[in-house]
Amino acid sequence: MREVSIVGIGHTVFGNLSDFDLVDVMGFASGNALDDAGIREEREIIEQVFVANMGGGILNHQTGIASSLVSRMDMEPAMAELIENGPASGASAVKMGYMAIASGMVDVVMVTGGELMRTVTGWEGTDFVASLLHPEAEYNYGLTLPAYGGMFTRMYMERYGLTERDLGLVAVKDHQNGEKNPYAHVRVPCTIDAIHDNENAHVINNYIAEPLRMYGMCPVSDGAASLILCANDSPKMKYFTKEKPILISGIGSATDTHCVHNRKDPLILDAVRLAAERAYAMAELKPADISFAELHDAFVILELAISEEIGFFPRGKAAEAVRNGVTAIDGAKPVNTSGGLKSKGHPVGATGVSQVFELVKQLREQGEEGRQVKNPKHGMAVNFGGFGNNVVAIICSKGEE
Amino acid sequence: MIDFSAYGVHTPEVYAHKCPSCGKLFYPAPMICSDCGERRDPSGIIFKDWDTISLSGECTLLAWTRVYALPEGYEMQYLLFGIVEFPNGLRASGRLKVDQPDTGMKLNATVEIMDNSKGKEFDGFVFELMV
Numbered sequence: 001m002r003e004v005s006i007v008g009i010g011h012t013v014f015g016n017l018s019d020f021d022l023v024d025v026m027g028f029a030s031g032n033a034l035d036d037a038g039i040r041e042e043r044e045i046i047e048q049v050f051v052a053n054m055g056g057g058i059l060n061h062q063t064g065i066a067s068s069l070v071s072r073m074d075m076e077p078a079m080a081e082l083i084e085n086g087p088a089s090g091a092s093a094v095k096m097g098y099m100a101i102a103s104g105m106v107d108v109v110m111v112t113g114g115e116l117m118r119t120v121t122g123w124e125g126t127d128f129v130a131s132l133l134h135p136e137a138e139y140n141y142g143l144t145l146p147a148y149g150g151m152f153t154r155m156y157m158e159r160y161g162l163t164e165r166d167l168g169l170v171a172v173k174d175h176q177n178g179e180k181n182p183y184a185h186v187r188v189p190c191t192i193d194a195i196h197d198n199e200n201a202h203v204i205n206n207y208i209a210e211p212l213r214m215y216g217m218c219p220v221s222d223g224a225a226s227l228i229l230c231a232n233d234s235p236k237m238k239y240f241t242k243e244k245p246i247l248i249s250g251i252g253s254a255t256d257t258h259c260v261h262n263r264k265d266p267l268i269l270d271a272v273r274l275a276a277e278r279a280y281a282m283a284e285l286k287p288a289d290i291s292f293a294e295l296h297d298a299f300v301i302l303e304l305a306i307s308e309e310i311g312f313f314p315r316g317k318a319a320e321a322v323r324n325g326v327t328a329i330d331g332a333k334p335v336n337t338s339g340g341l342k343s344k345g346h347p348v349g350a351t352g353v354s355q356v357f358e359l360v361k362q363l364r365e366q367g368e369e370g371r372q373v374k375n376p377k378h379g380m381a382v383n384f385g386g387f388g389n390n391v392v393a394i395i396c397s398k399g400e401e
Numbered sequence: 402m403i404d405f406s407a408y409g410v411h412t413p414e415v416y417a418h419k420c421p422s423c424g425k426l427f428y429p430a431p432m433i434c435s436d437c438g439e440r441r442d443p444s445g446i447i448f449k450d451w452d453t454i455s456l457s458g459e460c461t462l463l464a465w466t467r468v469y470a471l472p473e474g475y476e477m478q479y480l481l482f483g484i485v486e487f488p489n490g491l492r493a494s495g496r497l498k499v500d501q502p503d504t505g506m507k508l509n510a511t512v513e514i515m516d517n518s519k520g521k522e523f524d525g526f527v528f529e530l531m532v
């Protein structure tokens with residue numbers, strides 16, 4: 001297969017952008033990626049656009065979003081398609097971009113993910129995401145992703161002795177990173193005293209889906225992120241001299257049962273493990289080779305469970321790693337250097353693209369003060385769709401010096 | 402139990418589906434048997450639809466949560482949800498009506514007519530204490 005690199009990255013702030021138009025928000029991130037790639041004037045070299053979005057049709061009453069973005073960015077006649085894979089739409093779109101280039105069909109692709117979720121009420125946003133659950137056996141009851149997050153957290157606590165304080169420590173670590181990320185939605189510092197140890201902690205950190213509390217869940221965010229991909233062997237690589245290309249060294253994805261209750265052991269996230277195994281095999285890397293990772297912490301428990309499933313830590317041991325600072329920015333295995341979904345935010349269609357944006361930023365060593373991993377070689381992103389029923393893992397590598 | 406169907410009253414039921422070839426039980430209904438590959442035709446036109454078995458009664462609580470973020474219009478402060486396992490090995494998610502749930506406790510799965518968040522009626526599980 002052809003080698004594919006990321007040659008441009010763009011991002012909007014994540015937060016409340018509900019006064020703006022969805023395609024404008026995506027267009028702003030796309031423009032940032034074109035500028036970062038140094039091809040604003042030569043954008044006709046982009047042959048294919050993939051747009052990641054989950055809810056434009058439902059939340060914003062907009063369809064045909066990929067075609068709309070191409071037109072708004074004056075990029076006709078580039079080919080354009082929308083990719084929807086729930087909250088993993090973003091990484092799926094990156095995967096499609098990779099496949100389009102690796103197949104030899106095109107040389108240059110733009111991947112843009114975006115979502116405007118705050119145009120509806122908090123409950124409507126939660127209800128919209130819950131529409132990915134099984135209609136009859138899950139959604140009907142009023143079950144939501146936070147409800148499954150709560151049940152998963154309780155099962156994990158009961159099996160491995162995880163405590164609410166451990167969950168709080170994950171949030172504290174994520175906020176330490178997100179506070180320094182100019183694109184993050186929630187940039188307020190958060191201390192373990194304020195959200196757990198203090199006697200009044202539970203007033204600000206109340207239960208949402210027991211035993212998950214407010215600080216165990218990501219905010220509802222708007223935003224977009226964009227990447228420009230190019231074949232390493234393409235003559236068009238000559239346009240991309242502004243930044244060092246970052247190689248997409250491995251991609252894997254996998255699915256699991258739609259109903260969570262139908263998994264033999266609901267604590268085992270098969271799709272996460274398989275997606276990661278496929279990405280490791282393609283990159284010819286092992287978990288120990290990965291310098292840092294962006295893991296889909298829509299609920300903080302998922303950061304722990306995913307980090308175990310992808311081989312960073314043995315089962316039930318991730319919390320110990322967090323307690324020991326292993327996943328902190330200066331630890332041996334930094335996780336969610338961007339602040340993760342917890343602090344940076346989770347505009348569902350944008351998230352996977354934003355995770356890869358962060359891998360590139362770190363591998364270029366462009367992280368802000370106090371938020372740069374030391375000498376990173378390989379970064380991994382895990383974008384988790386459904387309650388783990390469609391997961392995409394992507395490894396990016398710095399390449400030879 | 403009184404058979405309300407004789408009076409034209411809908412008796413709420415949740416059904417498991419049984420593969421006609423190998424007998425494996427499923428909930429919710431698949432379109433193909435994971436054990437033997439037998440296909441299901443919900444219309445019953447091309448193939449005979451699978452037999453159904455009413456699912457309720459004794460079960461064990463595997464996981465539960467109390468959810469405080471509820472749709473507008475809900476009067477209660479929270480809703481409880483759980484995942485249970487039936488003695489035949491099938492599992493289901495549903496609403497939980499137990500004040501002090503405890504993982505592993507024995508429960509009774511009953512079926513009630515309830516509304517989903519869009520106001521649409523459906524027959525759904527309520528897991529309660531054994532009487």
Ligand SMILES: [Zn+2]
Nearest residue numbers: 420423434437
């Ligand atoms: Zn069968």
